[in-house]
Amino acid sequence: MDIQAYIQSGVIESYVLGVADAQDVAELQRLRFEYPEVEAAIAACEAWLAATANAGAVPVSDNVKEQLQHTLQHEFAPAAGTTAANQTSLLKRMNKVRYFAAASIVLLVVSATINVYLYQKYHQANKDYIALMNERNTVVADNGLYQTRLRQMQDRMQLMAAPGMLKVSMPGTPGKEGNLVTLFWDTHTKDVYVLANKLPKAPAGKQYQLWALVDGKPVDAGMLGDCTDLCQLKPVLKAQAFAITLENTGGSPTPHLDQLYVMGNVKS
Amino acid sequence: MKAVPTYTEQELVRSLKLREQAAFSYLYDHYSSALHGVIQQIVPDPDVSVDVLQEVFVKIWRQIEQYDPVKGRLFTWMFSIARTTSIDTVRGKDWRNSQKNNSLTDDLIPLAGATQPNPIDDIGLRKMVHSLKEEHKVLVELSYFQGYKQDEIAQMLNIPLGTVKTRLRAALLLLRQQVKL
Incomplete structure (x- = not known):
């Protein structure tokens, strides 16, 4: 087949412009794969068509594009x-x-x-x-x-x-030798203080009572009460000895001598 | 202002197939006036030709999957759609009826270029067709502008199909040679 004669016959133009009949199209489709010259000729004709169309371009109003985009x-x-x-x-x-x-x-x-x-x-x-x-x-x-x-x-x-303080040691009476009470007697103020060194705790209802022996007679000198160590008792103006007895709570007017616990003489 | 993308033909086709609006916009901007020119040579009425142009772009958009780059360039494919859509419009019943009303003397299918004064006669293919001799011109009119098949033309003009084919090819070759690009 004379491919140049084929290319120059105008069949390619008829194909590109869309007026070739089915038989021509089939033949051309076969030949374009077989001959690069045919392929190139088609491409050249297509370029010509595009250029010709561009040369004959007719402007379109702007709203057409808008309408199209709206449609799509x-x-x-x-x-x-x-x-x-x-x-x-x-x-x-x-x-x-x-x-x-x-x-x-x-x-x-x-x-x-x-x-x-x-x-x-x-x-x-x-x-x-x-x-x-x-x-x-x-x-x-x-x-x-x-x-x-x-x-x-x-x-x-x-x-x-203190000066003038007289100390009277009062040891336990016979039978109660374990007891010891120390008495301090202020010779100026006549105040009396008692320290129960060793003395049994008074049973319920009982209290120890201090007696001052004045000229052989016992005089109440106060209750030891709840005082635990040095206890201040009643002032005593005069005494030769002191003694402590266990009496009923509140004290007694006269001492029960059978309940005598400790006794000591005043050393003058 | 949005950056306007530029496309190679491959990129454009791929983007169109991805349904990208930017690609459609680019396609329209670059090809609408050229295709409009192609349409107007077949559908002279400006209002109708614009409708055809819209129809063509909708077809391009919706049929882009059918475009096969192996068979030719994108423009050739779009040109084909534009031409066939134009001819369908021209040969449609409504269009033919209105043409008959306008030109009662025509009992044959009107030859767009020959029967009506056409404002766009002086551009594009139409202009080149006028320079052809009569036996070539009628073949181009009937085939290219009116979409008749070659065997139909052979029957209409009462000449052999081989002659129609040879003359048409020669006519198109002459047309092409008039514009050396």
């Missing part, structure tokens, strides 16, 4: 780039959210653990603190007590060591 508005895909970008950013955002969620949960767990630990620490510390406070209060109270006692003792020492 539901057939357009959402702009691909934007969609992809949106999806990417959405994906990024979701990843971020996931990351933060995971981080938040981890932080929450860590925080909760620390909270529990710190709460336990706090609880223990609080208990320790309360215990210490109680201990301290006890110590402070004890301290106050000791200070008071110390002051009392100092006062008594001053009292006992």
Whole structure:
């Protein structure tokens, strides 16, 4: 087949312009794959058609495009780039959210653990603190007590060591030798103080009573009462000896001598 | 202002198949006036030709899947749609009736270029057709502008099919040679 004659016959133009019949089209489709010259000739004719159409172009009013886009508005895909970008950013955002969620949960767990630990620490510390406070209060109270006692003792020492203070030792009477009471008698003020060194505790309903023996007669010198150490009793103007008996609570006008516990003479 | 994308023909076809509006917009901007010219040479009425143009673009949009790059360039495919849609409009019943009313003397199917003063006679293929001799011109009219098949033309003109084919090819070759690009 003379391919150049074929190309120059005008069959390609009839094909490109769309007026070739089915037989011609079939033949041309076969030959274009067989001969690159035919393919090239078709391409050249197509270029000519496009250029010719451009040369004969007739402008269209702007609203035609708008009408077309309106007609096809539901057939357009959402702009691909934007969609992809949106999806990417959405994906990024979701990843971020996931990351933060995971981080938040981890932080929450860590925080909760620390909270529990710190709460336990706090609880223990609080208990320790309360215990210490109680201990301290006890110590402070004890301290106050000791200070008071110390002051009392100092006062008594001053009292006992004061000038003009007469000391009367009152040992136990026969049968009650284990008892001992010491009496301090201020010769200036005539005040009497009694220190029960060793004396049994008075039974219920009973009290120890001090007697001053003045010229052989017992004179009431006061009740020892609940006083535990150095007790101040009634002032005694004159006495040669002192004695203590156990009497009914409130005291007796005269001593029951069978209940005599201790007795001592005043050394003058 | 939005950036206007530029496309190679391959990219344009791919984007059209992805239903991208930007691609359609580009297609319209670059080809509407050329296709409009092709349509107007077959459908002279400007109002009708604009309707045809819209129809053509809707067809291009909806039939883009059928376009096969192996068979030719995109423009050739679109040109084919424009031409056949124009001829369908011209040969449609309504159009033919209205033409008959306008030109009562024509009992044959009117020859667009020959029977009516055409304002666009001086452009494109139409202009070139006028320079052809009569025996070529009538074949181009009937086949290209009116869409008759070659065997139909052979019957209408009472000449052998081989002669129609040879003369038509020669006529088209002459047309092409008038515009060396």
